[in-house]
Amino acid sequence: MDIWTEKYRPGSLEDVVNQRHVVDRLKEFVKNKSIPHMLFAGPPGVGKTASAIALVKDLYGEKWHQNFQELNASDDRGINVVRTRIKEFARIKPIDAPFKIIFLDESDALTTDAQQALRRTIEQYSGSCRFILSCNYSSKIISPIQSRCSVFRFKPLEKADVVEYLKRIIKAEKLSVDSAALDAIFELSEGDMRMAVNLLQSSASFGEKITSDSVYEVASQAKPKDVKVMLDFAVKGDFKSARKKLHELVLKQGLAGEDIISACHREVYNLELSEEKKVEFISKMGEYDFRISEGGDPIIQLEAMLAQFMISSKKQ
Amino acid sequence: MQVWTSKHKPKKTSEIVGQKKGLDSFLIWHRGWKPGKKPALIHGPPGSGKTSLVEAFAEEKGLEIIELNASNYRTASAIKEVIGNSLSQASLFKKGKIFLIDEVDGASGREDKGGIKEILGLIASSKHPMVFTCNDIWNPKLSGLRNACEMIQFGKVDYWSAIRRLDEISKKENMTASKDILSNIAKRAGGDLRSAINDLQTFSQKKDLVISDLDSIGERETDANIFDVMKIIFKTSSGLAAKLSIENVEKSPDEILWWIEENIVNEYERPEELAKAYEALAKADLFFARIRSRQNWKLMKYAIDLMTSGVAVSKKEMYRKFSKYQYPSKIKYLSITKGKRFKENAELAELGKILHCSSKKVRREYQPFLKNMVKA
Numbered sequence: 212m213d214i215w216t217e218k219y220r221p222g223s224l225e226d227v228v229n230q231r232h233v234v235d236r237l238k239e240f241v242k243n244k245s246i247p248h249m250l251f252a253g254p255p256g257v258g259k260t261a262s263a264i265a266l267v268k269d270l271y272g273e274k275w276h277q278n279f280q281e282l283n284a285s286d287d288r289g290i291n292v293v294r295t296r297i298k299e300f301a302r303i304k305p306i307d308a309p310f311k312i313i314f315l316d317e318s319d320a321l322t323t324d325a326q327q328a329l330r331r332t333i334e335q336y337s338g339s340c341r342f343i344l345s346c347n348y349s350s351k352i353i354s355p356i357q358s359r360c361s362v363f364r365f366k367p368l369e370k371a372d373v374v375e376y377l378k379r380i381i382k383a384e385k386l387s388v389d390s391a392a393l394d395a396i397f398e399l400s401e402g403d404m405r406m407a408v409n410l411l412q413s414s415a416s417f418g419e420k421i422t423s424d425s426v427y428e429v430a431s432q433a434k435p436k437d438v439k440v441m442l443d444f445a446v447k448g449d450f451k452s453a454r455k456k457l458h459e460l461v462l463k464q465g466l467a468g469e470d471i472i473s474a475c476h477r478e479v480y481n482l483e484l485s486e487e488k489k490v491e492f493i494s495k496m497g498e499y500d501f502r503i504s505e506g507g508d509p510i511i512q513l514e515a516m517l518a519q520f521m522i523s524s525k526k527q
Numbered sequence: 528m529q530v531w532t533s534k535h536k537p538k539k540t541s542e543i544v545g546q547k548k549g550l551d552s553f554l555i556w557h558r559g560w561k562p563g564k565k566p567a568l569i570h571g572p573p574g575s576g577k578t579s580l581v582e583a584f585a586e587e588k589g590l591e592i593i594e595l596n597a598s599n600y601r602t603a604s605a606i607k608e609v610i611g612n613s614l615s616q617a618s619l620f621k622k623g624k625i626f627l628i629d630e631v632d633g634a635s636g637r638e639d640k641g642g643i644k645e646i647l648g649l650i651a652s653s654k655h656p657m658v659f660t661c662n663d664i665w666n667p668k669l670s671g672l673r674n675a676c677e678m679i680q681f682g683k684v685d686y687w688s689a690i691r692r693l694d695e696i697s698k699k700e701n702m703t704a705s706k707d708i709l710s711n712i713a714k715r716a717g718g719d720l721r722s723a724i725n726d727l728q729t730f731s732q733k734k735d736l737v738i739s740d741l742d743s744i745g746e747r748e749t750d751a752n753i754f755d756v757m758k759i760i761f762k763t764s765s766g767l768a769a770k771l772s773i774e775n776v777e778k779s780p781d782e783i784l785w786w787i788e789e790n791i792v793n794e795y796e797r798p799e800e801l802a803k804a805y806e807a808l809a810k811a812d813l814f815f816a817r818i819r820s821r822q823n824w825k826l827m828k829y830a831i832d833l834m835t836s837g838v839a840v841s842k843k844e845m846y847r848k849f850s851k852y853q854y855p856s857k858i859k860y861l862s863i864t865k866g867k868r869f870k871e872n873a874e875l876a877e878l879g880k881i882l883h884c885s886s887k888k889v890r891r892e893y894q895p896f897l898k899n900m901v902k903a
Contacts, residue, residue, distance in 0.1 A: 506816030
């Protein structure tokens, strides 16, 4: 089985969708065979990883694997990774090239300690090694690291960009997709190309003819249904059941706190509440979403949120 | 001079006091035991008669006790040496054998590395019944053992049984002690019969004992039990009492946080109070997050106060009901599924390498679609 996000990943900077302001600079770096340390910042699915890999392929050609190391900070986020794996790779001389490249994806997940350790490593090995860091929020990268990197901000993709790329895939896979379905894919993906391609591939499993119905069908399968059930319990005042559902979502289904809140946010408008209450709920969600991004535990924070929902719908 | 606690040790199981239910389940367990069946894990507070029961039982049935307690080193190799060899051998002098691994919760994580795991491995191959004892059944170290054993609960020795036993002993020792004195000793022992007997022996040397003499002995500091801590936090209206309640319990603050998380719903019923309590807990959780990310341990006091006092004062008044406090479901779930989760995470990480993203992202963005993609 091919996963299309990989099958159609840009093989060269030429193929990267939009992000011209970044890509043009990157091409110059390749031409001059000299690149600085870089920090790629931007929302998910807009081409950060794609640009990094495309850059490396353009730079090193066939043997790009030799001088390239990809690490995912969200899986290996501790200081030990910086002290061991990163150092070990950086220490060894590049093969047939002036320098190697380490791509540190989701580096906003690195602990502060690890970032502090990284800061020295970047300097120490800059003779033989370049770092490309990617992150969603550059504010989570400590300023000493930011100051050592050129910061490139990736913009959210426009609808035309996403549709154009999807059309390339549609042609190659010999699918037939109507324009309503393309609209639906873009809307559901919110400009995230990875999500858009996944939606397209999943919808294709229902047949070569893709309609907006099949797209919505696939999307709803992937959506956590239980979120609505959980919210209903809270609104009805049955906190115990709401809590039980929450534990199920987090522990058994392994959903991230942020995703549960986003799903809640989408569901609010379907709840039987006055419009005013809905706005109140949304303002509360924002608060707990922020707390989770600050490191709060999703179960405890969402429990507090559900309890708030319970009393404010009672007052209605 | 002999110590009374061993001099007056029960010789028969019928002499075990105040543990009717525990005793019965032990006898039933032993009657049904044959190689391959679960060992017994007797849990209960100090001085409730756990070890005495096993010793009295062995005496009664003529069994040889092979014992290993916290004073022994209990590393994997030490255990193999003591127990491993005699697992399948018949006893030389007695009718049979019984293994007693006393105070398993006293096994030190570092010093006795691998000990509990080793024991778990031996259980299946044992030709003789095996009994474990511990105080704190919910000690995380024992999670593997809990599942592998038949659990037998011992409670505190009740007040009246304790008095009766003290009375018997004082008569045998020709000691004149009034009912008042005995009941006072029993009361301050708080269900720990061993300490009551020790106190009795201490006072026996004085003639014409009066109640005020008892004050010369300090009360024992007992390890608070997590269930008692829950009771205080949820029943008290004093923020300070709630805060102090966790001081003597051998659990880390972040583990206690999950105990409180689990039990708020078992106690509070009024929606406003639930909301207030969870909000206090959520704020405590934020302080824990800040402590973790910045290693700023100074913030611990705020986290602790919010989760104890904050939750305690969320109620308008005490609920006059009996609440059954429970073990945190999150911790329970995580320990049951540890192996499965480990395997799944490894698979996700493997996929992540191919797809150039983190395992978190694979779980979130690919997993829901994978089933369809395989078909495509």
